[in-house]
Amino acid sequence: MAEQASELTLRTRWLPGPRLNLSRIVLFAFFVILTLGFVFPLYWMVISSLRPEGRIFVDAFEIIPSALSLDSYRTLFEEEPYGQWIVNSIVQTAGFAITALFLCTTSGYALAKFKFRGRNLLFILILVSQMIPFHLLIVSLFLMIIQLGLVESYFGAIIPIAASPIGLFFVRQYMLSIDDEMLNAARVDGANEYQIFFSVVLPNARPAIATLFILFSLEYWNNLLWPLIVFREAENMPLAVGITRLINQYQQSYDLVMAGSTLATIPIIILFLFLRRQVMEGLAATGTGMK
Amino acid sequence: MIVFLVFKVYPVILAVIMSFQNFQGVKSQEWVGLTNYQNVFELVRFNQALANTTVYTIGTLLILIPLPLILAVLLDSGRVVQSTVFRTLIFLPALTSLVVAGTVFRLILAEDGFLNLLLSSTLGIRPLRWLETADLALPSLILVATWRWTGINILYFNSGLVNIPRELYEAAVIDGASPLQLFWRITLPLLRPTTLFVVVLSIIGGYQVFVEPFIIYNGGGGPGDGGLTMALLIYRTAFTSFNFGTAAAMGVILAAIIFVFSLIQFRYFGVFSRED
Structure with missing residues (x-):
């Protein structure tokens, strides 16, 4: 028991007190949402490049697109x-x-x-x-x-x-x-x-x-x-x-x-x-x- | 070593000389004294660019110091599971070219783009014309900066945090200090050198902002020049209007501003501060 406690102190840099699981869950959820915000523009870039021509704004509400196309990549290399x-x-x-x-x-x-x-x-x-x-x-x-x-x-x-x-x-x-x-x-x-x-x-x-x-x-x-x-x-x-x-x-x-x-x-x-x-x-x- | 001198020192001297000259094309020039500087300060666009750039820099400071600082402290507290994964993912935008950052946010900030969709569907805010409204130009640019630089600043704050002796916290906890007290009394004071370093870096970077508005506003200054920055104006003066003398004078003014902030850095850190 004592051993476990000291291990936890080592892992904890500045937050003391009772280690509420709730606060950890809230913190974790906070970082998940925040990280999604940072990664989202990159995801959006990839997804938008795969949408069929002219569908980028029309289908913007489809976070996961229903129609994909490689046409833009073809144009990129051919034209x-x-x-x-x-x-x-x-x-x-x-x-x-x-x-x-x-x-x-x-x-x-x-x-x-x-x-x-x-x-x-x-x-x-x-x-x-x-x-x-x-x-x-x-x-x-x-x-x-x-x-x-x-x-x-x-x-x-x-x-x-x-x-x-x-x-x-x-x-x-x-x-x-x-x-x-x-x-x-x-x-x-x-x-x-x-x-x-x-x-x-x-x-x-x-x-x-x-x-x-x-x-x-x-x-x-x-x-x-x-x-x-x-x-x-x-x-x-x-x-x-x-x-x-x-x-x-x-x-x-x-x-x-x-x-x-x-x-x-x-x-x-x-x-x-x-x-x-x-x-x-x-x-x-x-x-x-x-x- | 000679290359360093040829491509750093010589161009500076040349630029200072040019700022006192009037250029007719690439070859012929004449001395005009301070006329270029006079012209620069009389230019409405220059004053606007100076104001824009200053507001932008202050805006980035207000976000890009406290936010990464708090995130770095939280990630370092040992209470966040998988903190390395979060650190890495938040860092990813820093790998993108500023050109790409510009193109992606052009898309997201467009009138029927994702940000407006998100704002109107969750908060019921009417679609804003982020890219076409003069007053929204700087907030848009600051948003891009937040996306791109938060991860790097977390990295800097983190390397400052790991240098704080752990015993200090343990001793303070034994003395009954609360988490907030630990943050205000130990973390923040001991992190001051790092914070100052990041502040100066952000000021120097902020005053040189170029690529983001260049991409987002198609090489122009944006609606009503709301997104016109000093670096952008220098580029346009030199390579669109071919007014080399005026551009050089603007460059000297920009350099003077950055020089002052760099001096502050040198004063507080010493020339060899990063030697550790």
Whole structure:
């Protein structure tokens, strides 16, 4: 009996007193209803994409629809370059995540393990750049990619936004914990700095790299503003820009827009369910806010 | 490292320079001093955008601080069965692109959309024209924000909560403290750094809100510019009117606002606060 009581105290963080089952049931019901509210828009998106054309509003009272149709998905792939957008999104997202990781790990390593003049100033400068709103940069960045001839190119879409101060900070903090002795041992064994970086430093920072890879991918996949400025041609766009184009083109065809939104979202949610712990802990640790 | 400087520091300098210049097309420009800034503040639309964005930010703060805080405390209390499942499901909206959040809520908020259906069938409220009424633009946007960000803020509050030593609660319970007293006297004060962090993050995010109104109002400012935000106006000034100088000046003003709030954050947390 005493044992049971102490177990309960451990599980209870702040609610003391008699453990009324009623309060637990009420609390549970409250969270079920609340959670339904949060999940419902996603359900509505999927269901609306499956309704036959023109039935979205007429059948809105049917929470569980009686008639389903894949027509909107067919239109998406046959009349719009949706397949191309998926490919673009995957290629650009991978390119972005790898570029951003490369920048973070190399600079993070330099800032963590090498002593050079102005290092602290540089580090603070990079951190301060985190607070610059992207809208201050868009005009200058736009003029820059025009001058560099990078409009409509993957390079233009990826490189100007690939420098992530928060990511660099995260990597630097992680690399500070790598033992200097290990690096020196490698140097004594005759490894050059590149070998040390790729075969000693990177493998040791693997957890941080994996977390950042996921967060960077999510960031680019969901990003709208910069790709919207870089890409005007439909065949180069990633999904987020493509969906925006669908809205403008088919004002009232919600089924089509919802089908496009569903296909851009559901794979991410399924991936997330496998990587839940890493995503949520990574987010809590970096505090990026996720745009 | 050079990339950081090239794409962060240089564009800032360029933007500040441009805010003092008059652009004729992409190539030619001339110095015009403070004219751009004067123009900006004389623009009715800019003042409206500034007011809208401020109201939006305050609105999101009023909801997105207390709600996730209370939910996080409840989920952490050990009294909710399956709390991880709830946490995960409430977090799901954060995974969606803001574009998708925009399209879904365009559908739900439509005049014959689901929200009106729900309100009229349960509460008997007459259908509201959420997307076509100027005064309903900001509430609509705040609703979208609540949906999208609650899960993330719960996450932040939760990581603050697990750092509160459990012994404090046990000691207080032995001394006969009530649940409410525990919340006000222990949880809230010890959670202050986290709360402040989330507040600053929300302010910075709120002032930069762009994608949601851009999607919901088709790239415009919504009915009577009721949904026009600063970021949206900057984008339109730059890429619809091609008024780069004015857009840059607006960007500098937006940056100044965000800078002030960031300074508050730095002051209270120190530059290396997230080092733990």
